[in-house]
Amino acid sequence: MPDRSEITESGRPWADLHERIEASDAAGAAEALADFSLEDQKLVMSHLPTEEQALLMESLLAGKAAEILENLPDALVADILEGMPTKAAAGIVEELPGSVGADVLREMQTQETEAVLAEIDDPEEAEKLRTRSEYPWDTAGGLMRTSFASFSEKATVGDVLHELGENAERYADMDVQYVYVTSATGLLRGVLRLRDLVMTQRHSPVADVMISDPVRVGVEDDFESLRSTFEEKGYIGLPVVDEAGVLAGVVTRQEVREATADHQTEDYLRSSGILGGEELRSMPMLVRCGRRLAWLGPNIVLNLIAASVIAMYEDTLQAVIALAVFLPIVSDMSGCSGNQAVAVSIRELTLGLIRPMEFIRIVWKEGILGIVNGFVLGCLLGSIAGLWKGNVYLGLVIGGALFLNTILSVLLGGMVPLILKRFKIDPALASGPILTTCTDMCGFFLVLNLASVVLTKLA
Amino acid sequence: MPDRSEITESGRPWADLHERIEASDAAGAAEALADFSLEDQKLVMSHLPTEEQALLMESLLAGKAAEILENLPDALVADILEGMPTKAAAGIVEELPGSVGADVLREMQTQETEAVLAEIDDPEEAEKLRTRSEYPWDTAGGLMRTSFASFSEKATVGDVLHELGENAERYADMDVQYVYVTSATGLLRGVLRLRDLVMTQRHSPVADVMISDPVRVGVEDDFESLRSTFEEKGYIGLPVVDEAGVLAGVVTRQEVREATADHQTEDYLRSSGILGGEELRSMPMLVRCGRRLAWLGPNIVLNLIAASVIAMYEDTLQAVIALAVFLPIVSDMSGCSGNQAVAVSIRELTLGLIRPMEFIRIVWKEGILGIVNGFVLGCLLGSIAGLWKGNVYLGLVIGGALFLNTILSVLLGGMVPLILKRFKIDPALASGPILTTCTDMCGFFLVLNLASVVLTKLA
Numbered sequence: 079m080p081d082r083s084e085i086t087e088s089g090r091p092w093a094d095l096h097e098r099i100e101a102s103d104a105a106g107a108a109e110a111l112a113d114f115s116l117e118d119q120k121l122v123m124s125h126l127p128t129e130e131q132a133l134l135m136e137s138l139l140a141g142k143a144a145e146i147l148e149n150l151p152d153a154l155v156a157d158i159l160e161g162m163p164t165k166a167a168a169g170i171v172e173e174l175p176g177s178v179g180a181d182v183l184r185e186m187q188t189q190e191t192e193a194v195l196a197e198i199d200d201p202e203e204a205e206k207l208r209t210r211s212e213y214p215w216d217t218a219g220g221l222m223r224t225s226f227a228s229f230s231e232k233a234t235v236g237d238v239l240h241e242l243g244e245n246a247e248r249y250a251d252m253d254v255q256y257v258y259v260t261s262a263t264g265l266l267r268g269v270l271r272l273r274d275l276v277m278t279q280r281h282s283p284v285a286d287v288m289i290s291d292p293v294r295v296g297v298e299d300d301f302e303s304l305r306s307t308f309e310e311k312g313y314i315g316l317p318v319v320d321e322a323g324v325l326a327g328v329v330t331r332q333e334v335r336e337a338t339a340d341h342q343t344e345d346y347l348r349s350s351g352i353l354g355g356e357e358l359r360s361m362p363m364l365v366r367c368g369r370r371l372a373w374l375g376p377n378i379v380l381n382l383i384a385a386s387v388i389a390m391y392e393d394t395l396q397a398v399i400a401l402a403v404f405l406p407i408v409s410d411m412s413g414c415s416g417n418q419a420v421a422v423s424i425r426e427l428t429l430g431l432i433r434p435m436e437f438i439r440i441v442w443k444e445g446i447l448g449i450v451n452g453f454v455l456g457c458l459l460g461s462i463a464g465l466w467k468g469n470v471y472l473g474l475v476i477g478g479a480l481f482l483n484t485i486l487s488v489l490l491g492g493m494v495p496l497i498l499k500r501f502k503i504d505p506a507l508a509s510g511p512i513l514t515t516c517t518d519m520c521g522f523f524l525v526l527n528l529a530s531v532v533l534t535k536l537a
Numbered sequence: 538m539p540d541r542s543e544i545t546e547s548g549r550p551w552a553d554l555h556e557r558i559e560a561s562d563a564a565g566a567a568e569a570l571a572d573f574s575l576e577d578q579k580l581v582m583s584h585l586p587t588e589e590q591a592l593l594m595e596s597l598l599a600g601k602a603a604e605i606l607e608n609l610p611d612a613l614v615a616d617i618l619e620g621m622p623t624k625a626a627a628g629i630v631e632e633l634p635g636s637v638g639a640d641v642l643r644e645m646q647t648q649e650t651e652a653v654l655a656e657i658d659d660p661e662e663a664e665k666l667r668t669r670s671e672y673p674w675d676t677a678g679g680l681m682r683t684s685f686a687s688f689s690e691k692a693t694v695g696d697v698l699h700e701l702g703e704n705a706e707r708y709a710d711m712d713v714q715y716v717y718v719t720s721a722t723g724l725l726r727g728v729l730r731l732r733d734l735v736m737t738q739r740h741s742p743v744a745d746v747m748i749s750d751p752v753r754v755g756v757e758d759d760f761e762s763l764r765s766t767f768e769e770k771g772y773i774g775l776p777v778v779d780e781a782g783v784l785a786g787v788v789t790r791q792e793v794r795e796a797t798a799d800h801q802t803e804d805y806l807r808s809s810g811i812l813g814g815e816e817l818r819s820m821p822m823l824v825r826c827g828r829r830l831a832w833l834g835p836n837i838v839l840n841l842i843a844a845s846v847i848a849m850y851e852d853t854l855q856a857v858i859a860l861a862v863f864l865p866i867v868s869d870m871s872g873c874s875g876n877q878a879v880a881v882s883i884r885e886l887t888l889g890l891i892r893p894m895e896f897i898r899i900v901w902k903e904g905i906l907g908i909v910n911g912f913v914l915g916c917l918l919g920s921i922a923g924l925w926k927g928n929v930y931l932g933l934v935i936g937g938a939l940f941l942n943t944i945l946s947v948l949l950g951g952m953v954p955l956i957l958k959r960f961k962i963d964p965a966l967a968s969g970p971i972l973t974t975c976t977d978m979c980g981f982f983l984v985l986n987l988a989s990v991v992l993t994k995l996a
Binding site for chain 1: 698701734768791794798804805810815816825832837840841843847848851855859861862863865866869873876877880881884889902909910914917918921973981
């Protein structure tokens with residue numbers, strides 16, 4: 079076991095907490111945990127096995143447990159809640175902020191989600207959570223908050239301000255920057271800015287102050303369209319309506335920004351070979367092994383395909399064994415060059431500065447760069463190879479192969495993300511393996527084929 | 538040249554715009570550009586060489602130019618402004634939202650920045666821009682907005698609401714969710730929530746409603762401390778004070794979120810070998826070549842060091858040429874396994890779920906995973922090697938090398954980001970090259986050394 083005494087940062091007695099857990103004194107442990115700083119609570123929770131996490135949370139008051147869990151990744155919280163009695167899990171979900179609750183429910187197994195929802199006391203609340211958790215996390219329906227202030231189209235500015243003032247408590251948890259105006263059947267009619275309300279005569283009907291027929295988004299609108307809507311105009315928040323036009327929630331610029339960050343995290347993890355969502359080291363070992371192997375397995379096949387090129391040239395290699403030293407260098411350096419081009423393409427796609435069919439631009443912009451960089455790198459590595467063995471032909475073969483393979487890999491690296499995007503495949507996930515396999519194959523082929531052409535001069 | 542007729546998406550006559558640019562009819566071109574959709578304007582701008590971008594922007598009204606530039610990456614806007622007459626550039630900077638203006642000035646050469654600031658009409662505005670642009674972009678001073686509503690501590694709620702109502706126009710561009718209360722000398726005294734104002738009797742002094750001695754951040758506070766402050770509490774915005782305690786600006790949760798996303802983008806670009814900030818394909822070719830080579834150069838050295846292991850075992854390789862096929866596979870597969878561990882460590886560091894000295898946890902959690910995955914992958918590749926040449930020893934050498942190297946690489950991959958973080962080196966930048974070099978070296982060494990031990994059985 080890891081030495082747990084190392085973990086605490088705030089000087090709190092982690093050892094004491096640990097002893098209570100060992101002694102199965104869950105209540106005592108929960109009490110000790112509640113005294114920790116938020117940072118330490120996060121650390122402690124992430125270092126316990128799932129069963130102990132669940133036991134600890136169960137012993138806390140639901141409100142306190144929610145406060146701790148709120149700051150942990152959704153995937154981890156979902157695992158913890160799944161390990162708890164349904165009733166206790168439901169109690170915690172009720173205490174979580176609406177958006178976090180729905181995100182966590184989405185991460186749980188469908189069956190568990192339903193069981194928890196059935197235990198939630200307020201049926202209206204349960205329905206809201208169900209609705210939100212059923213939309214993909216990055217759509218308007220998945221991102222929207224379902225608590226918002228709405229008023230009848232017949233109200234006056236004074237009515238609205240009075241209501242907000244009288245029932246301040248009710249609105250305390252909402253982010254009341256906009257107030258919505260709806261018809262008797264809930265159809266969205268207009269938006270009121272709090273600022274405008276304050277600055278208007280109290281007896282004016284809201285209809286005079288509201289922005290009529292406001293910009294809105296649909297529950298099923300996807301992330302790309304949300305982001306471009308928020309980017310194009312300076313909105314802080316937008317109303318979300320269902321198919322019938324009924325106001326279902328509110329999505330804010332901040333939530334879209336957070337979703338952007340989450341997308342980038344997902345891209346980073348995928349491009350590093352972490353599939354199936356978040357991996358945390360507190361997750362069960364076999365789950366972690368299995369998910370990582372799911373990525374490594376296909377990669378081993380791709381590697382075998384690339385290396386089969388070497389097998390075809392065993393005779394050449396046998397004759398000039400020095401080539402074996404340069405095979406991995408040429409393939410790896412080309413891979414690095416290609417990855418740079420991949421990153422620039424993904425970035426330009428994200429920023430909307432290139433479109434998925436602009437291959438000519440890539441050929442033009444990456445091609446020249448590939449010629450320049452390929453030449454520099456080729457001369458460098460070629461000189462080293464030539465000087466090392468005192469054979470100018472070896473230098474030409476190695477330098478030439480790196481030169482050509484660099485051009486090829488930047489072209490490929492620039493284009494692959496565009497092609498994948500066009501076919502709606504995640505560029506962050508698939509660009510790397512495709513690029514590496516191709517540049518490895520071509521790198522091996524170029525070195526060995528060029529060498530076999532001048533074999534008599536090399537041996 | 539790329540075929541520009543391919544580019545337009547909204548059916549607008551790009552060809553027409555192109556003709557006007559060719560004919561040096563900048564005014565006509567600017568007019569045509571103004572008709573494009575925002576998406577197309579971004580595309581068009583990013584596809585022109587820098588001089589043409591500058592010429593086009595110069596011909597537009599400053600307000601229109603600012604509207605277009607606002608949505609482009611800061612680095613690109615800085616390049617464009619540097620290519621324009623100082624007077625025209627200053628006009629555009631004045632029209633950009635304050636935060637964007639300061640970000641762009643920060644990206645420009647110091648000399649150019651000063652020249653532009655000197656041309657700005659309003660000296661107070663120029664001073665604000667200079668202040669903001671002098672702080673690093675991810676500190677409170679660099680992120681804060683400098684327009685905010687503040688009132689004397691002697692005012693009443695009615696005064697504040699009256700002022701906001703009367704001068705609605707003045708506050709229209711600000712994000713008036715909080716109103717600040719300051720002393721006569723500008724010292725921060727308290728924060729008023731708009732919501733509380735609305736819900737309070739008009740004659741109350743603001744001092745009764747305000748949150749006294751509010752949480753604040755200092756202009757020099759760095760990103761990590763800002764993020765944890767916003768994360769720990771649910772603040773929407775926080776006042777920023779200078780060394781003397783004078784209110785200097787306001788930083789919002791949204792801005793911190795955006796900075797988080799920007800940091801992740803920077804990490805992604807760096808880990809892909811794009812240094813020196815953003816690379817866009819509209820940038821000058823030699824700048825792009827140079828920056829990419831700055832990363833590739835050190836990499837070629839690392840590659841040579843790793844491959845030198847192969848050179849030391851030329852005799853072994855000569856005797857069993859089949860080993861050459863498996864050298865790149867073993868090193869590449871180990872690299873992939875190690876990269877997965879790197880990604881998980883970086884993620885856990887970001888989430889605050891691990892601390893930079895927890896090596897024992899890594900040894901424990903990655904070690905077991907490495908044994909399991911190494912065993913699976915080793916058996917797989919070893920079987921293939923053994924069956925291919927019908928030599929069980931070859932299978933044992935290759936499988937054993939991959940098994941051991943996988944364990945080593947996940948341990949190393951898990952630990953390197955922690956070590957780098959501890960020494961304040963960017964893990965995203967340096968983890969990859971360090972890991973790859975080590976796993977390559979060890980992979981080559983294990984394959985060739987194990988092979989030389991059983992050489993008589995292999996040959």
